[in-house]
Amino acid sequence: MKVNMVSAINNALDLAMAEKEEVVLLGEDIGKDGGVFRATDGLQAKYGEGRVMDTPLAESVILGASIGMAMSGLHPVPEIQFAGFMLMGFGQLANHAARYRSRTRSKFEVPMVVRTPISGGVRTLEHHSDSPEALYSHLGGLTVVIPATPYDAKGLMIKALHMRDPVIFLEPTKLYRLFKQEIPDEMYEVEIGKANLVKEGNDLTIVTYGTMLSVVNEVVEKKNLSADVLDLRTINPLDEKSILDSVKKTGKVLIVHEAPLGFGPGAEIAARIAEKAIFELDAPIMRVGSNSFPYPFPGYENYYIPNALKVSKAVDKLLST
Amino acid sequence: MILPIWYGAFLIKRVFQGAVDNIQILDENGDIDASLFPSGLDDKKILEMYRYMSFARALDAKCLSLQRQGRAVTYAPLIGEEATQVGSAMAMRAGDLFVPNFRQHAVYLVRGLPLEIMFLYWRGFEEGAAIPKEVGGFPYIVPVSSQMPHAAGIAFAQKYNKKDVAVLAYVGDGGTSEGDFYEALNFAGVFKLPMVAIIENNQWAISVPRSKQSAAETLAQKGFAAGIRCVQVDGNDVIAVYKVISEAIANAKDGPTLIECVTYRMSMHTTADDPTKYRDPAEVEIWKARDPIDRVRKYLSKKALWSLELEKAMGEEQLKIIDEAVAKAEAFKPDPKSMFENVYGYMPQVLQDELDDSVANNFWQG
Numbered sequence: 001m002k003v004n005m006v007s008a009i010n011n012a013l014d015l016a017m018a019e020k021e022e023v024v025l026l027g028e029d030i031g032k033d034g035g036v037f038r039a040t041d042g043l044q045a046k047y048g049e050g051r052v053m054d055t056p057l058a059e060s061v062i063l064g065a066s067i068g069m070a071m072s073g074l075h076p077v078p079e080i081q082f083a084g085f086m087l088m089g090f091g092q093l094a095n096h097a098a099r100y101r102s103r104t105r106s107k108f109e110v111p112m113v114v115r116t117p118i119s120g121g122v123r124t125l126e127h128h129s130d131s132p133e134a135l136y137s138h139l140g141g142l143t144v145v146i147p148a149t150p151y152d153a154k155g156l157m158i159k160a161l162h163m164r165d166p167v168i169f170l171e172p173t174k175l176y177r178l179f180k181q182e183i184p185d186e187m188y189e190v191e192i193g194k195a196n197l198v199k200e201g202n203d204l205t206i207v208t209y210g211t212m213l214s215v216v217n218e219v220v221e222k223k224n225l226s227a228d229v230l231d232l233r234t235i236n237p238l239d240e241k242s243i244l245d246s247v248k249k250t251g252k253v254l255i256v257h258e259a260p261l262g263f264g265p266g267a268e269i270a271a272r273i274a275e276k277a278i279f280e281l282d283a284p285i286m287r288v289g290s291n292s293f294p295y296p297f298p299g300y301e302n303y304y305i306p307n308a309l310k311v312s313k314a315v316d317k318l319l320s321t
Numbered sequence: 322m323i324l325p326i327w328y329g330a331f332l333i334k335r336v337f338q339g340a341v342d343n344i345q346i347l348d349e350n351g352d353i354d355a356s357l358f359p360s361g362l363d364d365k366k367i368l369e370m371y372r373y374m375s376f377a378r379a380l381d382a383k384c385l386s387l388q389r390q391g392r393a394v395t396y397a398p399l400i401g402e403e404a405t406q407v408g409s410a411m412a413m414r415a416g417d418l419f420v421p422n423f424r425q426h427a428v429y430l431v432r433g434l435p436l437e438i439m440f441l442y443w444r445g446f447e448e449g450a451a452i453p454k455e456v457g458g459f460p461y462i463v464p465v466s467s468q469m470p471h472a473a474g475i476a477f478a479q480k481y482n483k484k485d486v487a488v489l490a491y492v493g494d495g496g497t498s499e500g501d502f503y504e505a506l507n508f509a510g511v512f513k514l515p516m517v518a519i520i521e522n523n524q525w526a527i528s529v530p531r532s533k534q535s536a537a538e539t540l541a542q543k544g545f546a547a548g549i550r551c552v553q554v555d556g557n558d559v560i561a562v563y564k565v566i567s568e569a570i571a572n573a574k575d576g577p578t579l580i581e582c583v584t585y586r587m588s589m590h591t592t593a594d595d596p597t598k599y600r601d602p603a604e605v606e607i608w609k610a611r612d613p614i615d616r617v618r619k620y621l622s623k624k625a626l627w628s629l630e631l632e633k634a635m636g637e638e639q640l641k642i643i644d645e646a647v648a649k650a651e652a653f654k655p656d657p658k659s660m661f662e663n664v665y666g667y668m669p670q671v672l673q674d675e676l677d678d679s680v681a682n683n684f685w686q687g
Contacts, residue, residue: 061505068420068478
């Protein structure tokens with residue numbers, strides 16, 4: 001089937017619900033309305049109100065109750081309407097989802113997939129466009145995933161629903177309907193914790209994910225670069241090996257993400273490259289990200305999110321050193 | 322149009338009216354209100370309650386003493402709250418579940434948690450939070466009230482699987498001020514979940530008294546905002562607690578109940594706290610007269626079911642069990658590898674590298 005990302009996610013949830021009675025969906029407006037982005041469209045009609053629940057408008061209990069369900073044999077998929085609102089339930093994720101396994105030496109497990117839309121570029125109101133992957137990755141204990149294609153979205157979601165861990169599944173709103181892709185009708189898994197080498201080349205490595213993958217691809221094509229383009233797909237745990245293998249081959253690396261630069265995922269990636277491969281580099285590690293302040297109102301977002309020009313200039317600088 | 326003032330009286334409809342009952346059965350003199358005495362309770366069971374309450378107090382004293390000797394980490398004493406905990410735990414049916422905060426040691430005791438596991442928690446090891454499934458309980462939760470949403474989810478799963486299981490969730494008076502408390506009650510109300518929310522109102526949230534926690538006359542009435550049944554009970558009366566919780570459990574298949582158990586924290590918040598800094602000792606004296614264990618002993622003595630000899634034998638037996646459990650817990654050897662091996666259900670390479678580094682360099686020897 002040829003589908004966009006939001007349909008791919010819907011299809012993955014559908015298949016997982018058909019496969020296991022334990023999979024339940026809960027969140028705000030996810031039932032009849034099918035979610036504000038329609039990711040759960042039609043699933044309540046198919047599986048009933050007992051498995052696809054519109055909850056009261058309360059993020060902490062959506063996440064906290066999901067933790068309780070997960071510890072009691074279910075595999076809940078809570079949807080938080082926007083990542084900005086997930087902070088109201090941050091305590092549940094940080095204090096409990098992230099550490100219930102370790103604090104009980106695996107006696108209790110929290111298998112659940114927390115879905116929430118992230119990133120900007122679609123002119124939404126404030127608090128609807130954040131890129132909070134570093135917040136959730138820093139905690140440890142949470143697996144943090146960001147798909148960049150419909151194929152990966154479906155495969156990562158199915159994989160996440162086959163795991164026994166809490167997975168933070170971050171869905172870039174801009175990619176929901178940006179393009180369609182041919183994907184298998186049936187179930188398949190995309191490995192979590194494994195980056196995807198999207199393009200291969202010799203002159204530089206570009207490490208990216210989410211909304212920035214298409215920006216990077218555009219620059220690589222336009223400039224006819226010979227570059228390794230790595231789509232991380234999983235932010236935590238990081239696929240350090242794939243990054244180091246590529247960097248050792250090319251000797252130059254640029255990290256591109258939409259999240260703000262300061263204390264962002266790029267800092268973690270750069271530090272690991274510096275520790276383990278600095279003598280294989282022939283240029284400083286470079287990063288491109290949004291500016292180091294909170295996401296602006298939509299009228300200013302195009303000045304904030306990294307664009308092809310910003311990536312292109314960084315590539316020029318990197319290749320000239 | 323200007324209406325006469327009385328006109329309003331015809332338009333105003335009262336759309337909600339609520340009242341909270343307070344239940345007491347066993348008074349401070351050990352006398353019973355026979356009209357309220359719960360069916361299914363007999364003197365044999367009251368004796369058992371007495372033994373558990375005494376056991377809990379002995380256990381509490383031991384934990385306190387271990388902490389003072391540097392053999393336990395910070396500990397939260399339960400003294401004064403035995404009736405609330407033992408009465409509710411004994412009301413549970415075999416398959417029922419419970420979600421504690423950090424003070425329900427007596428609930429674990431009644432539900433048969435091996436005491437060495439409890440001691441491991443208070444000695445600072447995660448192995449002490451690995452509650453065996455047969456106990457039917459979840460581990461201690463420290464962030465106040467954050468366990469309430471879990472309880473709602475656990476109750477949801479019981480209902481989803483069509484199991485007649487009630488989930489008891491414990492929270493303190495301070496915890497009722499948290500958003501999670503209300504969110505969980507509201508969620509449980511909407512989905513009619515088999516949850517029994519128990520406010521263990523011990524009058525103090527560290528140094529903040531009940532009067533500064535809420536302007537509401539009772540904490541039980543907070544249930545009205547969530548559309549669920551609510552009742553207040555003398556939390557130092559083990560028989561009343563047993564009755565009220567038993568009824569809530571029996572009703573759980575139709576939806577949640579909120580129960581405020583009015584009790585008293587006779588001691589400190591935790592071993593890191595000094596209540597003399599903020600609490601009038603005269604208040605403690607008032608509550609000593611309402612002691613939950615004394616009144617059961619009075620009841621049993623009046624019926625000639627208890628004696629000094631029995632008391633002495635019980636104390637010795639309980640201390641022996643406690644000491645054996647302490648010895649087991651103190652023999653425990655932590656394995657630092659277990660920290661790494663239980664973060665995820667899989668082992669990420671980056672974590673394996675950190676583990677290998679620690680092992681290869683003997684970092685744990687220092």
